[in-house]
Amino acid sequence: MRVPFIKMQGLGNDFVVLDARECEIPALTADVARHLADRRLGIGCDQVIRLDPSEDDAADTRMSIWNADGSGASACGNASRAIAMLIGEPAAVQTDGGLIRVTPGDGVASVDMGAPRFEWQDVPLAYAMDTLSMPVAWEELENPGAVNVGNPHVVFAVSDCDAVQLDRLGPLIENDPLFPERVNVNVAAVESRERIRLRVWERGTGLTQACGTGACATAVALMRCGLVDRSVTVALPGGELEIAWHDGGPIVMTGAAAESFRGSFEWDEYS
CATH class of the missing domain: 3.10.310.10 (Diaminopimelate Epimerase; Chain A, domain 1)
Structure with a gap:
C-alpha cells in the first residue's frame, strides 16, 4: 500500500505528517514511527504526526504524536503550528494533552496551548515537592x-x-x-x-x-x-x-512553520 506524507518543519524541528482525514492509512505503530523517523533508512524527522477525524465534537481534527524513538507524546508546539499552516484556517485540534486552538497567518501561526499545570502530581513527579524550585x-x-x-x-x-x-x-x-x-x-x-x-x-x-x-x-x-x-x-x-x-x-505561542515537501512510501517497507 502506497501512503502519502507531508514533510513539515517549525524552526527546524521537523515532522513527517500522515493525513488520514480524507484517505485511508493503516494504524500507526511505534515500530513504523521509529522506522519513518530514521534519518538514514527512513524519511527522517524529530516526530511523526498523524491527523484523523476528531472523536470530539468540539474539535475539527485529532493530532497524534510519535517521537523519533517510537514513544508517544501528548503535545508538540512546533507541530501544532505546522498543522495550523496545513489546515489553513483557525481550528480546534484534539490531542492527548487536551484541546488546543491554532490560527495560521502569513508564514507564522499562533497556538493557544491551554493553561499550564504546576502541581507535582500533574507534571508528574514521583513524589510531592515544590515545583517552583525543586530541591534536586x-x-x-x-x-x-x-x-x-x-x-x-x-x-x-x-x-x-x-x-x-x-x-x-x-x-x-x-x-x-x-x-x-x-x-x-x-x-x-x-x-x-x-x-x-x-x-x-x-x-x-x-x-x-x-x-x-x-x-x-x-x-x-x-x-x-x-x-x-x-x-x-x-x-x-x-x-x-x-x-x-x-x-x-492559556499560554499563547506564535512562530514560523512551513511545508518542506511531499512524497509517498510503501507501508509494508516500514511495518
Whole structure:
C-alpha cells in the first residue's frame, strides 16, 4: 500500500505528517514511527504526526504524536503550528494533552496551548515537592522549575545555556526515576526581561533545533519566578518564538512553520 506524507518543519524541528482525514492509512505503530523517523533508512524527522477525524465534537481534527524513538507524546508546539499552516484556517485540534486552538497567518501561526499545570502530581513527579524550585540537582544543574504544558518539562535557569553538556545531562535527567513518564529538559539563560535563550533535550528525541512546548514551559516557569515579563521572545537554535501568558490563563505561542515537501512510501517497507 502506497501512503502519502507531508514533510513539515517549525524552526527546524521537523515532522513527517500522515493525513488520514480524507484517505485511508493503516494504524500507526511505534515500530513504523521509529522506522519513518530514521534519518538514514527512513524519511527522517524529530516526530511523526498523524491527523484523523476528531472523536470530539468540539474539535475539527485529532493530532497524534510519535517521537523519533517510537514513544508517544501528548503535545508538540512546533507541530501544532505546522498543522495550523496545513489546515489553513483557525481550528480546534484534539490531542492527548487536551484541546488546543491554532490560527495560521502569513508564514507564522499562533497556538493557544491551554493553561499550564504546576502541581507535582500533574507534571508528574514521583513524589510531592515544590515545583517552583525543586530541591534536586544533577551536577551543575540545580533547583529547576517543573511544569506540564501537555507534556512534562523541567526548566533550569543558567548563566550560559551553550556551556551546558546537554547531550550528556539531558538523557540522565530525562530518565531519572523522579519522572515516572520521563521528562523534557530545558536549560535557559535570561538575557533581559523580554528575551530568553534556550536549548532543549526532548524526551524520546534528543537535542532538537527547537521545541515549542519547551519554549512555553520555560517562559511560564521563569515568569512564575519573576525573572521575565508576561510576554517574551524565546530564542532557540532554530529561531525565535513569542510566548505570552497571564496567570490563570492559556499560554499563547506564535512562530514560523512551513511545508518542506511531499512524497509517498510503501507501508509494508516500514511495518
